[in-house]
Each structure stands twice: as C-alpha cells, then as structure tokens.
Amino acid sequence: MSQEAMGKERWAVEAELPSLAKTLSQEKIDRYARASGDFNPIHVDPAFAAQTPFGGTIAHGMLLLAYLSEMLTAAFGRAWLAGGRLKVRFKGAARPGDVVTARGRMQRAKGERGICSVECLNQQGEVLVVGQAEVKL
Amino acid sequence: MSKAIEALEKGHQLSATSFVLDEEAVIRYLEAVEDEALPRLARAEGEAWVPPMAVAAQALRSLMEEMTLPAGAIHGSQELEFVRPVEAGERITCRAWLSHRSQRAGWWVLAVEMEGADESAQPVLAGRLTVMVPG
Numbered sequence: 001m002s003q004e005a006m007g008k009e010r011w012a013v014e015a016e017l018p019s020l021a022k023t024l025s026q027e028k029i030d031r032y033a034r035a036s037g038d039f040n041p042i043h044v045d046p047a048f049a050a051q052t053p054f055g056g057t058i059a060h061g062m063l064l065l066a067y068l069s070e071m072l073t074a075a076f077g078r079a080w081l082a083g084g085r086l087k088v089r090f091k092g093a094a095r096p097g098d099v100v101t102a103r104g105r106m107q108r109a110k111g112e113r114g115i116c117s118v119e120c121l122n123q124q125g126e127v128l129v130v131g132q133a134e135v136k137l
Numbered sequence: 138m139s140k141a142i143e144a145l146e147k148g149h150q151l152s153a154t155s156f157v158l159d160e161e162a163v164i165r166y167l168e169a170v171e172d173e174a175l176p177r178l179a180r181a182e183g184e185a186w187v188p189p190m191a192v193a194a195q196a197l198r199s200l201m202e203e204m205t206l207p208a209g210a211i212h213g214s215q216e217l218e219f220v221r222p223v224e225a226g227e228r229i230t231c232r233a234w235l236s237h238r239s240q241r242a243g244w245w246v247l248a249v250e251m252e253g254a255d256e257s258a259q260p261v262l263a264g265r266l267t268v269m270v271p272g
Contacts, residue, residue: 022171035162035169036194038201042208052208061212062194066170069190074174078182081189081222089214131214 011106011114011137017075019103022067024059026096032063058093064120064129067102075104076135088118088131099123104133112136142204143245143270147238154199155230158187163225166191185225192223192262196231196253206268213267220260229253229261236265245270
C-alpha cells in the first residue's frame with residue numbers, strides 16, 4: 001500500500017487525533033513572552049491583569065495555537081508544515097494553573113485534503129479555542 | 138511610529154517587516170511551548186525547521202511594531218496557512234493590511250491580513266487576524 005493510501009486509511013472520518021495536555025503556569029507564560037516577544041501586560045503583569053475583566057493574567061492565544069500545532073505535527077508530520085491550514089476562534093482565556101488539552105477529530109475529506117475539528121479545553125471542559133484544521137492527506 | 142489599530146483606515150497597508158528566526162530562537166521557542174513533535178520530525182527528516190506557529194507569532198509581533206492594541210483588546214480569531222516549512226536562519230518578509238474595520242455594540246471589529254515570503258519572494262505563510270477593540 002502506498003504511503004498516501006496509508007495516510008487516507010489511517011485518518012478515517014471520526015478518527016481522533018492524538019491529544020496532548022499541558023499544565024500552564026505563570027513561569028511558562030513568561031517564558032513564552034520572552035520567546036515570542038509579546039510582553040502585553042495582560043499576560044505577564046499580575047497587578048495590571050488583576051484590574052482587567054479577566055481578573056488575572058491569561059496565556060497568549062498563540063501559545064494555545066502552539067499546542068494545537070504540536071498535535072497536528074504529531075498527527076500529520078510534514079503535511080502540516082507544508083500546506084496545513086488552521087482557522088480558529090478564541091472562546092475563553094487560559095490561566096496559570098489550567099490544564100489545557102488540545103484535541104481534534106477527522107471530520108471529512110475535501111478532495112485530497114482532510115478537514116479536522118480542533119479545540120483546546122481547560123480542565124473544566126470549557127472550550128478555549130475552537131475551529132478547523134486542513135491538511136493534504 | 139506606532140498607531141492605534143482602531144485609528145487605521147480599512148485598506149491601510151502596514152510597512153513591510155522582516156525577521157530571522159535563528160537556531161537559538163527556535164530552541165527558546167520550543168522550550169517555551171514544550172513542543173516535542175517538531176524536533177522529532179525535523180530530526181527524522183534531517184532538517185532544521187522552525188515551528189510554524191513560531192513563524193506566525195513572529196510575523197504578528199513584527200506587525201505590532203507599527204500598530205498598538207489598547208488594553209482590553211481581544212484576539213477574536215486567527216486563520217493561518219503554512220505554505221512550506223521555514224528553515225532556521227531564513228529571512229522572512231511580512232506584508233499586511235487592514236482588511237476589515239467596523240463598529241458594533243461598543244466594539245471595533247478589525248481584521249488584518251498578512252503574507253510572509255522568503256528571500257525569493259515565494260510565499261511561506263498567509264494569515265488573517267481578527268481583533269475586537271473596545272470603543
């Protein structure tokens with residue numbers, strides 16, 4: 001069987017992508033700020049963030065997308081890096097202490113591309129990020 | 138000079154920006170996001186790839202040098218397309234423009250489209266960012 005056929009077979013409709021979970025901390029958020037250069041005080045200044053409607057610091061949205069990207073890299077390899085598409089909405093904030101789970105499911109094929117639902121949830125099952133990813137199968 | 142995003146007109150073209158993510162920056166990013174999948178894949182393929190979200194995050198950061206987001210701004214949505222893997226040390230140039238600007242229920246709804254290209258002007262990344270700003 002060709003590698004392409006194996007890929008299509010592996011990712012049958014409704015197949016779950018291998019999920020991953022990360023525990024957030026302020027130290028990890030600060031580390032991401034240094035790596036990305038995004039020092040918005042809502043992420044890194046607890047005193048400032050306490051005065052906002054969030055009541056405390058929150059993780060960068062792009063950090064949550066990094067978790068989705070890791071999951072998609074593990075699932076699809078190079079196909080995610082070359083031709084991968086992601087379309088998501090941010091629905092909730094992730095905070096220090098939260099356990100963020102990135103998960104996804106193959107929804108359907110569109111031509112030679114697979115379309116997956118993807119989301120990030122916190123430990124209460126609240127949706128933080130939701131959307132779709134597309135990869136060539 | 139940085140301008141408030143809600144003060145920009147629809148169609149406004151941001152200045153092109155460019156950046157390089159070297160190996161040190163890639164390592165720092167991978168440690169920050171605790172990504173184990175990309176290094177495993179890159180090792181298996183003998184490549185020095187930059188995580189795609191590191192490229193996207195750096196592209197967004199470079200755009201923010203020209204526009205500021207006020208306190209209370211919300212990152213509403215994000216669309217990204219990764220055309221090809223970026224190698225550590227490659228120079229990426231980003232172009233962006235304000236593609237949508239409307240006001241609804243006390244919020245500005247703003248969308249920025251961006252494109253990232255390599256030194257041969259070949260696309261490596263495209264994206265669309267939606268931001269809600271109180272006002």
